[in-house]
Amino acid sequence: MYLDLNIKGNNYDSDLILAKEANHWGWNHISFNYKNNNYYNASAYLDQIKKNFTNKDFTNKNFTNKDFTIDLRCEISNNNCNQIQKNIRNFRPKTKCLSVLGGDSKVNRVACENIKIDILSRPYFKRKDCGINHVLAKEASENNVAIELCFKDILNSYLSYRAKLLMYFRDIINLYRKFEFPLILSSGASSIYDIRNPIDLTYFFKDIGLKDDEVLNSISNTPLNILKFNENRDNLILKGVKKIEGFNET
Amino acid sequence: MSRGKKPKWMIDIAKERMNILFSRAEKEFDDYPERSHRYVQIARKLSTKYNTKIPRNWNRRFCKNCFKFLSYGSNSTVRLVNEKVNIKCVECGHVMKIPYYKEKKNRRRTKNESIKKRNDE
Amino acid sequence: MINAKNIVYHELIGLPINVYKFNNNYLNKTGTVIDETKNTLKVEIVGDDGNVSEKVFPKKVSVFQFKLPNEEFVEIEGKILLIRPEDRIKKRYKKI
Numbered sequence: 001m002y003l004d005l006n007i008k009g010n011n012y013d014s015d016l017i018l019a020k021e022a023n024h025w026g027w028n029h030i031s032f033n034y035k036n037n038n039y040y041n042a043s044a045y046l047d048q049i050k051k052n053f054t055n056k057d058f059t060n061k062n063f064t065n066k067d068f069t070i071d072l073r074c075e076i077s078n079n080n081c082n083q084i085q086k087n088i089r090n091f092r093p094k095t096k097c098l099s100v101l102g103g104d105s106k107v108n109r110v111a112c113e114n115i116k117i118d119i120l121s122r123p124y125f126k127r128k129d130c131g132i133n134h135v136l137a138k139e140a141s142e143n144n145v146a147i148e149l150c151f152k153d154i155l156n157s158y159l160s161y162r163a164k165l166l167m168y169f170r171d172i173i174n175l176y177r178k179f180e181f182p183l184i185l186s187s188g189a190s191s192i193y194d195i196r197n198p199i200d201l202t203y204f205f206k207d208i209g210l211k212d213d214e215v216l217n218s219i220s221n222t223p224l225n226i227l228k229f230n231e232n233r234d235n236l237i238l239k240g241v242k243k244i245e246g247f248n249e250t
Numbered sequence: 251m252s253r254g255k256k257p258k259w260m261i262d263i264a265k266e267r268m269n270i271l272f273s274r275a276e277k278e279f280d281d282y283p284e285r286s287h288r289y290v291q292i293a294r295k296l297s298t299k300y301n302t303k304i305p306r307n308w309n310r311r312f313c314k315n316c317f318k319f320l321s322y323g324s325n326s327t328v329r330l331v332n333e334k335v336n337i338k339c340v341e342c343g344h345v346m347k348i349p350y351y352k353e354k355k356n357r358r359r360t361k362n363e364s365i366k367k368r369n370d371e
Numbered sequence: 372m373i374n375a376k377n378i379v380y381h382e383l384i385g386l387p388i389n390v391y392k393f394n395n396n397y398l399n400k401t402g403t404v405i406d407e408t409k410n411t412l413k414v415e416i417v418g419d420d421g422n423v424s425e426k427v428f429p430k431k432v433s434v435f436q437f438k439l440p441n442e443e444f445v446e447i448e449g450k451i452l453l454i455r456p457e458d459r460i461k462k463r464y465k466k467i
Binding site: 238242 | 375376378379389391399401436438443444445446447448450451464465466467
């Protein structure tokens with residue numbers, strides 16, 4: 001199963017084109033990335049997009065793409081820490097996937113210490129270092145916050161800036177091996193020329209330094225776990241307490 | 251928060267817990283008396299920790315000397331002696347004396363008033 | 372009354388219980404709670420023949436399921452409850 005949790009969404013037409021392209025290349029699940037201003041508009045036409053993929057005219061013959069699911073993701077981007085907490089309180093019961101755009105050192109800290117956030121994406125955004133140190137990595141592994149590496153930043157950069165970005169990726173991977181927080185890889189596409197084959201993406205990240213099992217885990221297993229865990233969030237009351245339907249008797 | 255005080259919801263939960271514990275102790279006394287003694291011990295710990303009194307209906311159901319659960323008839327006797335209610339615990343021999351002067355006085359007063367009314371009519 | 376939100380503060384003695392997991396094995400033993408200490412829970416189990424037995428389960432490695440008087444079912448991990456029963460009211464639990 002190949003899951004891509006970061007595709008930029010705008011309006012109905014562009015979403016349809018992107019979804020068809022991703023189905024053509026062989027992805028199994030897609031999540032459209034909306035800022036918190038446009039989130040309510042997007043949920044209106046999500047059902048219409050889903051109806052296009054019930055019959056199987058759009059699958060390429062080389063890939064047997066039998067299940068293809070679409071979902072939405074909400075992203076919060078702000079510089080003020082109090083506003084971020086307010087937005088988390090508003091949007092947490094309404095989405096399956098909630099993420100915070102990193103970049104500022106204070107925002108990175110607030111995101112790693114909060115237990116209600118799923119993903120911290122791009123902690124190196126507009127920075128001169130990789131954005132995470134050992135203190136933040138330990139807190140992210142305690143609170144189960146995943147960190148996302150985006151492929152689009154490397155595509156659109158040149159020369160020495162691209163080399164520095166690869167250095168930041170390697171720093172994050174070294175911290176990942178020591179502290180074991182969840183890691184997610186995604187493409188971050190905004191046009192049809194940014195979407196790549198999932199197998200090509202795995203070969204690119206193997207070149208940087210990740211091993212076979214680690215890449216497989218971060219493309220298929222950890223996004224699946226995030227989506228599964230958030231389906232049951234209504235029944236969770238405290239850490240370790242949940243509602244069930246009856247005694248399990250064997 | 252003022253010094254040494256617990257919030258109100260904690261005290262409410264402590265009172266509900268004491269009620270549940272004492273009613274379980276009454277049900278289980280016939281078969282397992284040791285469990286009843288242990289439930290009284292837990293309830294006393296709750297009352298000292300959260301600084302509340304044991305509810306009034308369960309106030310006299312345990313011995314004040316050895317702190318065991320009293321079930322009237324099996325391990326305690328209840329008598330009326332000298333205008334006092336005597337509850338005697340058989341296991342340690344301690345006697346609780348509770349006076350009822352005021353109830354007797356009130357009864358005598360209402361009796362006299364009703365006789366006076368009848369004589370006036 | 373005992374709710375699903377209230378149960379970590381409230382009294383566990385007298386509730387029907389099902390010991391779901393013990394050290395990552397699936398047991399399913401049903402009974403009622405008798406006693407509680409800092410590390411253990413005492414449960415009374417009625418077997419098929421009619422024999423009544425008391426068993427002691429440690430809290431640290433097991434998962435319990437309770438039935439509440441207003442007919443809800445709650446599953447609790449034992450790691451949270453590692454406190455003395457009179458101290459459980461004033462502890463702060465982690466949110467999720």
